[in-house]
Amino acid sequence: MSLSKARKDYLEGLCLRLRQDLIKLLYSIQTGHPGGSLSSTEIMTTLYFEKLRVDPKNPKDPNRDRFILGKGHAAPMLYQILSERGFFPQDDLATLRQLDSHLQGHPCAKKTCGVELSTGPLGLGLPAGLGMAMAARLDGKDFRTYVLMGDGELQEGIVWEAAMSAAKFAADNLLVIIDNNGVQLDGTVAEIMPMGDIAAKWQAFGWNVISIDGHCVEAVSDAIDLAATVKGKPTVIVAKTVKGKGVSFMEGKSAWHGKPISKDEYVNAMKELGVNV
Amino acid sequence: MSAVKKAIRDVYGDTLAQLGRENPDIVALDADVGSSSKSIVFGREFPKRYFNVGVAEANMVAMAAGLATAGKIPFANTFAAFMVLRAADPVRSLIAYTGLNVKLAGTYAGLSDSYDGASHHAIADIAFMRALPNMTVVSVSDPVEAELATRAVAEFKGPAYLRLSRAEVPVVLDKATYKFEIGKGVTLREGSDLTIVATGYMLVKALEAAEILADKGIRARVVNIHTIKPIDRDLLIACARETGAIVTAEEHNVYGGLGSAVAEVLSQGCPVPMEVVGVNDTFTESGDYEKLLAKYGLSAANIAAHAEKVLKRKG
Numbered sequence: 067m068s069l070s071k072a073r074k075d076y077l078e079g080l081c082l083r084l085r086q087d088l089i090k091l092l093y094s095i096q097t098g099h100p101g102g103s104l105s106s107t108e109i110m111t112t113l114y115f116e117k118l119r120v121d122p123k124n125p126k127d128p129n130r131d132r133f134i135l136g137k138g139h140a141a142p143m144l145y146q147i148l149s150e151r152g153f154f155p156q157d158d159l160a161t162l163r164q165l166d167s168h169l170q171g172h173p174c175a176k177k178t179c180g181v182e183l184s185t186g187p188l189g190l191g192l193p194a195g196l197g198m199a200m201a202a203r204l205d206g207k208d209f210r211t212y213v214l215m216g217d218g219e220l221q222e223g224i225v226w227e228a229a230m231s232a233a234k235f236a237a238d239n240l241l242v243i244i245d246n247n248g249v250q251l252d253g254t255v256a257e258i259m260p261m262g263d264i265a266a267k268w269q270a271f272g273w274n275v276i277s278i279d280g281h282c283v284e285a286v287s288d289a290i291d292l293a294a295t296v297k298g299k300p301t302v303i304v305a306k307t308v309k310g311k312g313v314s315f316m317e318g319k320s321a322w323h324g325k326p327i328s329k330d331e332y333v334n335a336m337k338e339l340g341v342n343v
Numbered sequence: 344m345s346a347v348k349k350a351i352r353d354v355y356g357d358t359l360a361q362l363g364r365e366n367p368d369i370v371a372l373d374a375d376v377g378s379s380s381k382s383i384v385f386g387r388e389f390p391k392r393y394f395n396v397g398v399a400e401a402n403m404v405a406m407a408a409g410l411a412t413a414g415k416i417p418f419a420n421t422f423a424a425f426m427v428l429r430a431a432d433p434v435r436s437l438i439a440y441t442g443l444n445v446k447l448a449g450t451y452a453g454l455s456d457s458y459d460g461a462s463h464h465a466i467a468d469i470a471f472m473r474a475l476p477n478m479t480v481v482s483v484s485d486p487v488e489a490e491l492a493t494r495a496v497a498e499f500k501g502p503a504y505l506r507l508s509r510a511e512v513p514v515v516l517d518k519a520t521y522k523f524e525i526g527k528g529v530t531l532r533e534g535s536d537l538t539i540v541a542t543g544y545m546l547v548k549a550l551e552a553a554e555i556l557a558d559k560g561i562r563a564r565v566v567n568i569h570t571i572k573p574i575d576r577d578l579l580i581a582c583a584r585e586t587g588a589i590v591t592a593e594e595h596n597v598y599g600g601l602g603s604a605v606a607e608v609l610s611q612g613c614p615v616p617m618e619v620v621g622v623n624d625t626f627t628e629s630g631d632y633e634k635l636l637a638k639y640g641l642s643a644a645n646i647a648a649h650a651e652k653v654l655k656r657k658g
Contacts, residue, residue, distance in 0.1 A: 128414070175412075175441045182412065187436045193402045194437055197409020197417075204370070204392065204415070211409075224432075227402035235394070 069116070069287050077115060077283040081107045084146050085312045086339045087159075091142060093332040097163050098171070099324040100316060102216060103143035105247035105280070105307040110140075112286040113212060114147045122152035125179050131209050132198045134183045136191025137216035137245060138172040139324065145169050145178070153180035189222030191215060192242060196232050199240040210294070213242045218250030221259050226271065232300040233272030241293045242273075242302040245280060247309035251323045268302045280305025313338055349486035351508040352450055356381025358493040359418060363389050366416065369497065372407050373420045374400045379509070380420040380450040400429035407445045408437035416444055416497060422456065423449030423465035423506060431471065438502045439475040446496050447472075447504045452482075453543060453594030454622075454639070455509040457632035466622045470599025472504040473572040479525060480572040482506040484546035487516040488569060491523035499525055510632055512544050528575035534564035537588035537650055537657070540579065542568050542601045545592040545620070548636075551643035552592075556650055563650055571601055576608050583613040588657040590618045590649045594641055597621040616656035618649040
């Protein structure tokens with residue numbers, strides 16, 4: 067079902083606030099990855115506030131949907147969203163990456179309520195997600211498993227091992243979303259390791275492919291709904307995004323994959339996001 | 344010494360299938376070596392609970408991690424060499440890090456895939472696995488232990504590496520009386536002059552070595568350390584105190600394996616003269632299993648020689 071105008075406005079407003087909070091948070095701790103958090107904001111927000119069947123009051127419900135952040139470096143945005151959703155207090159966010167915090171630099175399922183899989187080393191999210199999807203099938207459960215991957219992450223060979231396996235096992239309860247922001251740590255994806263036609267690659271591996279604008283909450287929502295109707299094969303949503311989205315001087319810049327934000331940059335970024343500090 | 348011989352892998356395959364009958368949550372994965380690892384026995388009986396992912400070990404282990412998060416008890420199967428080399432990342436980053444209940448069955452460990460050569464021998468797997476926090480490391484010595492250890496790791500909650508062999512080896516343990524408990528070493532022969540601490544098939548060689556030594560009037564105690572991590576500190580320290588000298592024997596590099604683990608315990612708990620028998624930090628080669636073991640020092644004669652050497656140091 068398409069998003070109502072009210073839901074669309076709500077999600078867009080939430081995305082803007084999450085971006086503001088992210089810049090504030092990463093400025094305050096002077097570490098962390100802004101670029102990939104900003105490119106995946108609409109995808110993760112739409113999932114957690116519109117689609118995922120999760121309950122912070124019963125975080126281990128065996129029937130809950132599973133979300134895996136394959137690109138674990140977008141942890142700051144995941145943490146903000148989990149906290150906003152009620153999995154842990156918002157005050158905890160300030161402890162991100164600090165000693166004794168439950169919020170690790172990359173997601174740790176053992177420490178953080180709501181994190182389904184420890185990630186960070188790229189490429190492991192998809193095969194683990196496939197395992198979760200197979201467990202659902204064996205138990206006759208209808209939960210769905212969602213894996214968000216970066217486009218740089220697709221360069222890991224294990225991604226394609228898992229892509230073959232998911233097709234072989236006809237994992238139609240598994241949905242992959244690719245945050246196709248075109249930038250990785252050392253430069254653009256085109257410079258570092260050209261990925262060619264990403265959609266065609268997945269099609270060739272036996273997947274159903276949906277291509278969307280990953281910053282449009284309606285498009286994200288519709289694509290997730292459409293994917294759920296596809297039987298007999300897994301679906302991948304290739305979501306075109308902009309790394310650093312919302313902060314002009316971060317957009318499309320590999321330097322902002324992960325680097326500390328200066329005072330001036332902080333002020334300018336917040337101004338662009340509608341806040342004077 | 345019993346004349347009855349059985350292949351460790353056959354016992355493992357049958358046990359895994361039996362466990363599958365007993366517990367519907369047990370699932371198995373393989374990376375295209377199911378007819379070698381014998382996970383295929385499980386796969387034939389439980390095709391829906393069996394995932395052959397092709398030649399993709401890391402993918403297999405990461406899938407196993409996902410299955411475990413949802414309450415399954417996955418046994419991931421491949422050659423020991425590839426379990427640690429190809430699947431190292433998911434073993435560490437998903438399974439050990441989060442303490443997931445995955446069983447990593449490394450078949451063809453040591454030199455047991457003898458004719459395939461050094462590329463297929465596993466002499467660094469214990470070192471890697473025991474260096475991972477949360478990982479339990481179990482090494483199987485004979486067909487009786489193969490069954491008991493497989494059952495024990497299935498019942499154990501948490502990540503475990505089960506070190507298995509391709510080889511057909513003699514039954515040396517008595518199924519009626521042998522007790523297998525993870526983390527507990529077993530004294531198989533009493534002796535007061537020194538203790539031979541062995542793991543895996545080297546236990547059989549250690550028992551033979553004790554016979555050789557007995558003929559020379561040397562009374563060697565023989566201890567089976569099937570659980571290399573967590574290691575049985577109390578037993579090792581007691582052996583060091585009571586016998587005053589230790590020889591370790593393992594089908595693994597002398598670096599990082601059983602010998603290292605025992606030295607870590609004794610250097611702090613009860614330092615005594617000690618000798619380590621294992622592959623001497625060299626790549627091995629193709630050949631007949633027993634001849635290969637002998638060439639690389641993994642023989643009863645070499646264990647006995649090290650026993651005599653350590654006794655001289657004991658003074």
